[in-house]
Amino acid sequence: MTQGPIRREAVSDQLFAVLRDRILGGELPPGSPLTAERDLAAEFGVNRHAVREAVKRLQQARLVEVSHGGRTLVLNWRRSAGLDLALGIAASDGGPSVEDLTRDAMEMRACVGADAARLCAIRCSEAAAAQIVEAADRYARTGPDLTELAEADIAWWRLIVEGSGNLAYLLSFNSLLDGTLPVAEVPDDLRTAELLDVEAHQRLASHIAAREAGAVEQLARALLSLSVPSAPRKAVR
Structure with missing residues (x-):
């Protein structure tokens, strides 16, 4: 489901939050490929640099990983993420209350x-x-x-x-x-x-x-x- 363009301030932060919520809420299930960089840029009306920054944060949070084939795959966050994700879970529309x-x-x-x-x-x-x-x-x-x-x-x-x-x-x-x-x-x-x-x-x-x-x-x-x-x-x- 397309969310449309997002606000221009802190674009990569906002995009990270949207993708994080999709992962935590199950819209992007474990093992599935993350939406392609160009498609995310087009969906949200942002440049590809902002997308790369958001994906980098997803990697740091251990929500995704880059496979040997170069694809970015969604991880099972219940097995890969650490306590640093706790604030994100609380702010998310999906996941635990x-x-x-x-x-x-x-x-x-x-x-x-x-x-x-x-x-x-x-x-x-x-x-x-x-x-x-x-x-x-x-x-x-x-x-x-x-x-x-x-x-x-x-x-x-x-x-x-x-x-x-x-x-x-x-x-x-x-x-x-x-x-x-x-x-x-x-x-x-x-x-x-x-x-x-x-x-x-x-x-x-x-x-x-x-x-x-x-x-x-x-x-x-x-x-x-x-x-x-x-x-x-x-x-x-």
């Missing part, structure tokens, strides 16, 4: 946070453990304003993730904070339950200081899971 992505991101947060806390109990220095305990004590004196609690919670978790010594976990933590992963508003009752569980924060810090990795992982997962929406969803195909 923001609500599904929110649940997925919060589930990932619980898993990463639990294991990061476990590693922190094993790896962090005594000084770092003391900082985590002190931060938990400050957390107990914060609030009851939820905004202040949320800020204190982030600062506390940053100490834990840094203490894990796992760079991938730290970068994932940063992605959740800066919006690289799209997260809608978590229902207030869920987020409030986690933030107001001051006792769990303090116990978790104590377990880290005591190097009780198993107890740390179990408690961290339980605490973070309080903010995971419970609505069911279909498994990833």
